[in-house]
Amino acid sequence: MLFSSSKATPLKEASVEFTDSQKTETWSDSDGSLLDFSEHQNIPALSSCRGGHCGACAVQLLEGEVIYEPQPTAEVGGREVLLCCAKPVTAHIKLKI
Ligand code: FES
Structure with a gap:
């Protein structure tokens, strides 16, 4: 489960x-x-709206779970998460970025 x-x-x-x-x-x-x-870690993350609407910040979540705050309107693939709205809810997460 990713979310x-x-x-x-x-x-x-x-x-x-x-x-x-x-x-x-x-x-x-x-x-x-x-x-x-x-961004604070100098990881090259794409973004545009920063509000969950465009999908530009989607990356693969390889391990762990996140929650969305706020809930995004953009749709992503089954193993992708939108970084601009996501926060971890498991002690370790792994992102392909
Ligand atoms: S930057 Fe647009 S959905 Fe994240």
């Missing part, structure tokens, strides 16, 4: 592995969305 139910809440901290960039960093609640976090 948690809407009742799940983001963790205070999670380990985020960026497989293409070969980096693993600790995300915390104050880092915001996984798009904000990726």
